[in-house]
Amino acid sequence: MSDDYDPRVSVLGAGDPVVLVPGMDGTGRLFYRQQPLLARSYRVATYALRDSARHMDALVGDLAGVIDRLAPGAAGAIVIGESFGGALSLSLALAVPERVRALVIVNSFARFLPQTRLALARIGLGAIPWAMMQVVRRATAFRMHSSHTHRDDVRQFLRLTATASRRGYLNRLAILREYDVRARLTELRPPVLFLASDEDHLVPAVAQARYMAERTPRGRLRVLRGHGHVCLIAPDVDLHELLAAWLPDAEARPSASGGE
Numbered sequence: 001m002s003d004d005y006d007p008r009v010s011v012l013g014a015g016d017p018v019v020l021v022p023g024m025d026g027t028g029r030l031f032y033r034q035q036p037l038l039a040r041s042y043r044v045a046t047y048a049l050r051d052s053a054r055h056m057d058a059l060v061g062d063l064a065g066v067i068d069r070l071a072p073g074a075a076g077a078i079v080i081g082e083s084f085g086g087a088l089s090l091s092l093a094l095a096v097p098e099r100v101r102a103l104v105i106v107n108s109f110a111r112f113l114p115q116t117r118l119a120l121a122r123i124g125l126g127a128i129p130w131a132m133m134q135v136v137r138r139a140t141a142f143r144m145h146s147s148h149t150h151r152d153d154v155r156q157f158l159r160l161t162a163t164a165s166r167r168g169y170l171n172r173l174a175i176l177r178e179y180d181v182r183a184r185l186t187e188l189r190p191p192v193l194f195l196a197s198d199e200d201h202l203v204p205a206v207a208q209a210r211y212m213a214e215r216t217p218r219g220r221l222r223v224l225r226g227h228g229h230v231c232l233i234a235p236d237v238d239l240h241e242l243l244a245a246w247l248p249d250a251e252a253r254p255s256a257s258g259g260e
Helices: 034-038 054-068 083-097 115-127 132-139 151-161 165-179 182-187 206-215 239-252
Strands: 008-012 016-022 043-045 077-082 100-107 190-195 221-222
Touching: 008 034, 016 034, 016 054, 016 083, 034 043, 034 151, 043 054, 054 077, 054 083, 054 165, 077 083, 077 239, 083 100, 083 165, 100 239, 115 165, 132 151, 182 206, 190 206, 190 239, 206 221, 221 239
Parallel strands: 016 043, 016 077, 077 100, 100 190, 190 221
Antiparallel strands: 008 043
8 A cells, every 4th residue: 555645544344354446536435325224234334546556556555454464364255346346356356365255246337338429428527627526427427326316415416526536437447448357357266246337327337246256266147137337335136135146155165156
């Protein structure tokens, strides 16, 4: 972890360590619904991504440092990554597998395609006045959120993402230009649960999750029916219940793979 980086780690609960890894906004605040649910059984941490990081390796080092702070000496943490955070979590598991007990990857990808969308997004984010991002988020809410997410939660999403920085977004978009773990999925050691929303309009989440689950030795796919890309603030997604239903069997069956 960088000496001048304050990850602003938020910890709740007691038990086995769980780290929630934020998506493109990088704030870590969008886990406000899931963190207390998980804290019923786990010691749960989330944190802010470093906006100055320009390479995935730097973010991997930061995440490994958060795990060490949360549970020094423990045999790895359960790491849950959403979207960009899923890419970071997969990168961590490939770089330092001993730090990861299990992975949950939510609406993420092995490679972001088409790459032209990333290039256009960087141009657009670099050109518009940053205050306009809130207008863009409001205008695209119907495509980003689950259709039944409460209006109060959508408003909370807008409030929390307003604190995200242009620099962080641009650097993370640049990181995704280089990110590609497709050829390394067979190297993943921990059990992995791929959660994919079937109404995700930002990434082809189900197709990506199926691709990854089929190539990951201990991968499992679960489709979240009726959900959009920003699904973890929806009222009927409970990561605690999903972990309880999946993890014991996944850890008991080291060769299990595939499935929906």
